[in-house]
Amino acid sequence: MNRSDEPILEVRDLHIEFAGEDGPLPVLHGLSYTLPKGRVLAVVGESGSGKTVHALSILRLLPPNARISQGEVRYKGKNLATLGREELRKIRGNKISMIFQDPAASLNPVLTIGQQLTETLLAHRKMSKSAARAKAVKLLEKVGIAGAEKRLNEYPFQFSGGMCQRVMIAMALALEPDVLVADEPTTALDVTVQAQILNLIKQLQKASGMSAVFITHNLAVVAGIADDVLVLYAGMCMEYAPAAELFEHPLHPYTQGLLNSLAPVHEKVDILPVITGHPPLPGKLPPGCPFAPRCPFAKDKCRQVCPPLFEENGRRTRCWLREGK
């Protein structure tokens, strides 16, 4: 894998909070990572871990009651968190684009697929309508939709879920962005369709040298597509490592627990090892390590002081067990 020196996307000490009835509710506590060109980063976490909020914050799509309270998101050195509206428009969809979880809900039901695809093109590029249409046909073909010319005139309801997601991908890739942010792009799809969509994203990503941030709760999905994995828990990065190493040898007890609790397909087991308890609610983090109450290895220190991210061989792990390793 050829890494270029300058990261395409850089998230630095990102804090996000929601406005709550009793003051702000922090949901993300200082997330940092860099995304080099051509790499795929998977952000994995359970519901409520802050993974979607983090994805939305990249393009400043947070709901009105949420805000970035600290930190920055840098795209090629520009801080997206403070960028003016006009400048941000030039980046959204053009340099950084996004795919959402529910493809059927992300498409406008009263516009044809063609209208929606060309809209993106016409908004960002100086091209005639007919040129945009020709490009749209090419895009649909690229994502594997047969009879593209004809299907441009159809409406989203005439497409299946997998097909809609292909259209979303075509739209997201229309302007050859540098970064693709995909928030649970296959969760709403069937396994066979899921495999197709993952393959498609991987192929297109490789061909164009694009970088991608892949948000998911399903570890199995990222195993095939990610270069690096970041495990998020209660708004904090628990573990960051190259994908192969993480799956081979997870260091954090939470990652270990997650991997163990997955039902294996290749063998029959009698009982699934579980992580007992449930994740803390936002605003109600325990004083020490947020995972300590559920951790089988927790010591007194873990319950009192939250560990920093310990670095070793390019991996980062938030666990006292890794101190000095």
Added chain:
Amino acid sequence: MTVPVRIEHLFKTYTRRRLLGKNLEKPVLKDVSLTLEDNHVLGLVGESGCGKSTLCKVLLGIEKPTSGLVEVNGQNVPTLSKSEFKKLRRVLQVVYQDPYSSLDPRMNVRQLLSEPLDIHRLKKDKQERKAFLKELLTAVGLSESQLERYPHEFSGGQRQRICIARALALNPQILVADEPVSALDVSVQAQILNLLKEIKKSRRLSMLFVTHDFAVARFLCDDIAVMYRGRIVERAPAEELFTNPQHPYTEALLSAVPSVHAPRRAVFAGQETPEEHPERESWACPFAARCRYAQPACQTQPFALQEVAPRHACACGVLPFKNHKSKSAV
């Protein structure tokens, strides 16, 4: 001996009436035959739209079948009278996919769990009721102290536990579980799956378990039926199905399952999206359009389920896997 559930030659067609012209008919279940054996978990696996949920609805008596036999404990469900049907509910209960929408937000746990008991006039004695609710909550891993709480105070996994407790309140013999874990986080999924497995054992339950997740099916199910477009295409004991899949569709499904235990398999090794052949849509075999082993015979012969081994039936006449063992999916 009567088996808990016997379904034979079940057809279900949804009809959309039109003011002018012919009514639109959409066949959803086509000649489905299944048997759920005592204290077994039968997994029903297939993609969305294949008719899994419709089958559950017909079994539960929510939808009337177009034709065919649906027997629960020897009684034909569609012909039951209202009072017989009410009795059936004590035997046959259901857990749905979404624990958020299947609990009334204005009822607390005590009310939610008491409702089925009130309807069937059971455990009327106050002390007895109290003890029973406690036992029920303990069985699903909740505590008595949570009786007065409302659904919104619980997490997704806890809500699903409440749904399971509610289904168990009448002490049923058969549980229909329609994707009970797919709305839950992975770590919570494992907890609920363990719970289902345990209550199956401790309460001698038979379960029809609908899922689209093969990993989940392998963990929990004794037998598995694979559905495709309203038909059962393969039916086998779970281990047999995983180690020796016979239908090309089963193979395709199995190879599409992502796994952390065997990452970066062939699916991701640059293999193209499986080819589709829309021109084969009119063929007799419904899977021909997506089948990589299709042969001219598939054009004309509608393959019925036939036994290929004891308890193992498959609806493919080409049966390519006898020669393709090396391509075994998992």
